[in-house]
Amino acid sequence: MKLIKSIEEMQKLADLWRRDGKEIAFVPTMGYLHEGHLALMRTAKSEGDVLVVSIFVNPIQFGPKEDYARYPRDLERDLRLAESVEVDVVFVPEVKDMYPEGFQTTVDVAELSKPLCGKSRPGHFRGVATVVTKLFNIVKPHVAVFGEKDFQQLAVIKRMVKDLNMDLRIIGHPIVREPDGLAMSSRNVYLSKEERYVALRLSQSLAIAKNLVKQSILDGAEILKAVTSHLCQDNALRLDYAELRDPDTLDEVSVISKPTLLAIAAFVGNTRLIDNCILNPAEAYTA
Amino acid sequence: MKLIKSIEEMQKLADLWRRDGKEIAFVPTMGYLHEGHLALMRTAKSEGDVLVVSIFVNPIQFGPKEDYARYPRDLERDLRLAESVEVDVVFVPEVKDMYPEGFQTTVDVAELSKPLCGKSRPGHFRGVATVVTKLFNIVKPHVAVFGEKDFQQLAVIKRMVKDLNMDLRIIGHPIVREPDGLAMSSRNVYLSKEERYVALRLSQSLAIAKNLVKQSILDGAEILKAVTSHLCQDNALRLDYAELRDPDTLDEVSVISKPTLLAIAAFVGNTRLIDNCILNPAEAYTA
Numbered sequence: 001m002k003l004i005k006s007i008e009e010m011q012k013l014a015d016l017w018r019r020d021g022k023e024i025a026f027v028p029t030m031g032y033l034h035e036g037h038l039a040l041m042r043t044a045k046s047e048g049d050v051l052v053v054s055i056f057v058n059p060i061q062f063g064p065k066e067d068y069a070r071y072p073r074d075l076e077r078d079l080r081l082a083e084s085v086e087v088d089v090v091f092v093p094e095v096k097d098m099y100p101e102g103f104q105t106t107v108d109v110a111e112l113s114k115p116l117c118g119k120s121r122p123g124h125f126r127g128v129a130t131v132v133t134k135l136f137n138i139v140k141p142h143v144a145v146f147g148e149k150d151f152q153q154l155a156v157i158k159r160m161v162k163d164l165n166m167d168l169r170i171i172g173h174p175i176v177r178e179p180d181g182l183a184m185s186s187r188n189v190y191l192s193k194e195e196r197y198v199a200l201r202l203s204q205s206l207a208i209a210k211n212l213v214k215q216s217i218l219d220g221a222e223i224l225k226a227v228t229s230h231l232c233q234d235n236a237l238r239l240d241y242a243e244l245r246d247p248d249t250l251d252e253v254s255v256i257s258k259p260t261l262l263a264i265a266a267f268v269g270n271t272r273l274i275d276n277c278i279l280n281p282a283e284a285y286t287a
Numbered sequence: 288m289k290l291i292k293s294i295e296e297m298q299k300l301a302d303l304w305r306r307d308g309k310e311i312a313f314v315p316t317m318g319y320l321h322e323g324h325l326a327l328m329r330t331a332k333s334e335g336d337v338l339v340v341s342i343f344v345n346p347i348q349f350g351p352k353e354d355y356a357r358y359p360r361d362l363e364r365d366l367r368l369a370e371s372v373e374v375d376v377v378f379v380p381e382v383k384d385m386y387p388e389g390f391q392t393t394v395d396v397a398e399l400s401k402p403l404c405g406k407s408r409p410g411h412f413r414g415v416a417t418v419v420t421k422l423f424n425i426v427k428p429h430v431a432v433f434g435e436k437d438f439q440q441l442a443v444i445k446r447m448v449k450d451l452n453m454d455l456r457i458i459g460h461p462i463v464r465e466p467d468g469l470a471m472s473s474r475n476v477y478l479s480k481e482e483r484y485v486a487l488r489l490s491q492s493l494a495i496a497k498n499l500v501k502q503s504i505l506d507g508a509e510i511l512k513a514v515t516s517h518l519c520q521d522n523a524l525r526l527d528y529a530e531l532r533d534p535d536t537l538d539e540v541s542v543i544s545k546p547t548l549l550a551i552a553a554f555v556g557n558t559r560l561i562d563n564c565i566l567n568p569a570e571a572y573t574a
Contacts, residue, residue, distance in 0.1 A: 011454050018305065102536070104397040105416070105450035111391045129392070130451075137452040163392035164417075165424040167298050249389070 001082060002089045007098075007138050010052075010091050014140035023048040026141035028132060031055035032072040033081045036147055036176035036184035041085045043173050044145040052139045053082050054091040056098065060106075061127030072189050091139060098134065106130045109156045109163070112250050116152050116263055117274065120240050125156050132157055136166055143169040147176075149183050151263060151276045155250060175275070177203065183275045190271040198236040199268045202275040205230045205242070209262050209279055216284040218256040220244045223279070231266060240265035240272070247278060256281045288369060289376045294385075294425050297339075297378050301427035310335040313428035315419060318342035319359040320368045323434055323463035323471035328372045330460055331432040339426050340369050341378040343385065347393075348414030359476050378426060385421065393417045396443045396450070399537055403439050403550055404561065407527050412443050419444055423453055430456040434463075436470050438550060438563045442537060462562070464490065470562045477558040485523040486555045489562040492517045492529070496549050496566055503571040505543040507531045510566070518553060527552035527559070534565060543568045 004010050017024055025048025027040045037053075045051045055078055062068035075092065082090050106126050112118075113125035136144070146154045154172050161170055176184045181203035182196070191199055205227040212223050227242050244253040245261045253260045256279050263276040291297050304311055312335025314327045324340075332338045342365055349355035362379065369377050393413050399405075400412035423431070433441045441459050448457055463471045468490035469483070478486055492514040499510050514529050531540040532548045540547045543566050550563040 007452060011452075015454075019308065021306065102446070103450050104399065105447045106395050106397070107392065107451075108395060109392045134450075134452045137454060140454075159389070160392045163390050163421075164394075165294060165298075165421045167302075167424060167427075 001079070001087055003079065004089055004091050005093060007093055010089070010093075010138050011140070013089065014052075014138070017050055018140060022050050023143065024139065024141045025049075025051045026054070026135070026139045026144040027051070028054045028056070028135050028144065028146075030057045030071065030186065031078050032074060032186035032189070033078045034176075034184045034186060034188075036149065038081060038085050039176045040145045040147055040173045041082070041087060043171065044143065045086060047143045047145070047169075047171065048141075050088045051086070052089045052091055052141065053087045054093070054135055054139065056091075056093055056131070056135070058098075058127060058131040059095060060099065060130060061124050063121055063123065066121070067187075067190075072186055091135075093138075098131070107133045107160060107164075109160050112152070112156045112159050115245065115250055115252075116241060116243060117265060118152070120265065125153070128153055129156060129160050133160070133164075133166075136168065141168050143171060145171045145173055148172045149175045149185065149274065149276070151247075151261060152250065155248070175277075181207075183273075185273065187271055187273065191268065195236075195268045195271065199271075199273055201231050201233075201237055202264050202266060202273055205264065206262060206275060206277040210277065210283075213256060213279045213281060214283055214285055216286075218281055218284070220254045220256065223256070223262070227262070227264070231264070236268065238267040240267065244279070288366070288374055290366065291376055291378050292380060294380055297376070297380075297425050298427070300376065301339075301425070304337055305427060309337050310430070311426065311428045312336075312338045313341070313422070313426045313431040314338070315341045315343070315422050315431065315433075317344045317358065317473065318365050319361055319473035319476070320365045321463075321471045321473060321475075323436065325368060325372050326463045327432045327434055327460045328369070328374060330458065331430065332373060334430045334432070334456075334458065335428075337375045338373070339376045339378055339428065340374045341380070341422055341426065343378075343380055343418070343422075345385075345414060345418040346382060347386065347417060348411050350408055350410065353408070354474075354477075359473055378422075380425075385418070394420045394447060394451075396447050399439065399443045399446050402532065402537055402539075403528060403530060404552060405439070407552065412440070415440055416443055416447050420447070420451075420453075423455065428455050430458060432458045432460055435459045436462045436472065436561065436563070438534075438548060439537065442535070462564075468494075470560075472560065474558055474560065478555065482523075482555045482558065486558075486560055488518050488520075488524055489551050489553060489560055492551065493549060493562060493564040497564065497570075500543060500566045500568060501570055501572055503573075505568055505571070507541045507543065510543070510549070514549070514551070518551070523555065525554040527554065531566070 025044035312331035394416040
């Protein structure tokens with residue numbers, strides 16, 4: 001496994017691979033890898049001939065009051081984990097090379113960036129779209145794999161790739177969960193033991209919603225009422241949003257008549273957590 | 288020479304060329320080709336193994352009151368001219384394929400898009416940066432050539448390429464002029480015989496400025512006064528701007544102490560014309 005820090009070196013290697021007819025698979029990450037990342041990497045490995053993983057905590061996708069400075073980092077551990085799933089190259093660029101003086105270009109996916117996390121994190125998806133564009137231009141992948149936990153991010157990137165004619169495939173990977181249901185996230189390390197317990201309400205409320213749909217309760221308001229009353233049973237959790245949206249357009253949905261995204265964001269202590277699932281009316285019992 | 292209309296076909300051919308180790312040179316145009324375009328093509332031809340020219344009148348870089356609908360078009364003539372300089376592929380995408388339903392992604396070069404033409408044409412450079420990004424992702428060039436007549440456009444694109452790590456070279460080509468000095472432009476066809484004569488004031492005023500610099504007059508206000516008084520000698524010309532700017536940052540310049548951009552935009556009748564030159568204090572006579 002090779003560690004590359006230089007943008008130019010990465011681009012040259014990508015060119016060489018492409019000249020050799022190699023399919024380049026790519027998983028961009030912010031590091032502090034967990035089993036969710038490794039699952040993306042295994043999928044990516046099976047989709048390409050060579051696998052590049054980037055580790056870059058992207059400053060421009062964090063708001064001024066967010067956790068950029070304290071975001072967990074452990075490169076040595078990350079390299080060991082990447083090696084364990086046979087990553088070919090770990091690309092670890094430096095902030096000063098990614099955002100040199102005079103940097104001023106951004107990529108904006110207008111509509112899909114507005115609701116949900118876009119509302120509480122203004123500029124976040126512009127930062128994501130911009131850094132992903134940069135990474136795609138550096139790694140030159142044929143295929144890139146993103147987790148469905150960041151469902152809106154995946155929707156934004158798919159739209160960007162289509163709109164800007166980026167010539168690669170985007171694959172979404174199902175959420176990977178802890179045995180107790182908590183969606184894996186590098187930010188879970190922030191949680192105290194008590195908060196970790198409260199955090200389970202996110203996945204639990206998704207299960208509640210799925211059960212309602214199974215019982216043919218397809219009214220959005222009713223589902224969201226059940227979800228929020230479980231999430232907000234006490235002040236240990238502060239809800240950011242719980243919403244039903246079209247998985248492609250992210251338009252609001254009031255009745256579950258086709259597969260519909262249920263997306264949740266909530267603060268447990270100072271930690272912002274997100275989770276989601278697709279509610280499928282085809283799974284309703286026809287009694 | 289091959290005519291390609293399909294985005295996918297263009298991308299596949301670009302991939303094939305790249306696999307074969309061919310250097311792809313690219314000249315994006317809005318068609319209605321003139322000698323200025325052909326000069327860019329000849330330069331591009333000498334920089335690569337294969338030459339692609341795109342012809343696409345890009346709707347999103349025109350303001351609602353601008354000349355998108357009446358912009359001159361003549362594909363047959365353009366194809367003949369392209370063939371004459373041994374273009375390999377003319378890429379002519381359709382608006383519906385470039386901007387399908389749901390399109391919402393834009394590329395913005397914040398600071399360089401603000402002054403000069405950006406002031407009177409809000410959104411123009413966002414439209415340019417977006418379509419050029421798309422065309423680069425479709426044609427996959429190693430090198431692209433742009434005219435220096437659209438100086439700010441060239442500056443915006445250079446910055447975008449650097450900021451987003453697009454792996455290609457951008458070459459600027461000097462302005463090509465008619466024998467009487469008028470900068471070549473597809474829009475010159477709009478001019479009546481009388482307007483055509485008035486339009487000469489743009490290149491004449493550049494010459495006046497250059498002469499002042501040769502005489503060691505380096506004060507910006509003094510130069511601009513001479514320029515505008517020639518341009519605005521009567522109402523046949525309506526000045527949009529005449530400004531001195533740093534060629535890289537486009538910051539305002541008050542004294543010519545290093546090579547400085549003199550940029551002019553003016554309406555002659557309903558036709559908006561632009562022209563520019565670099566004023567170089569090294570060319571002052573040291574008497």
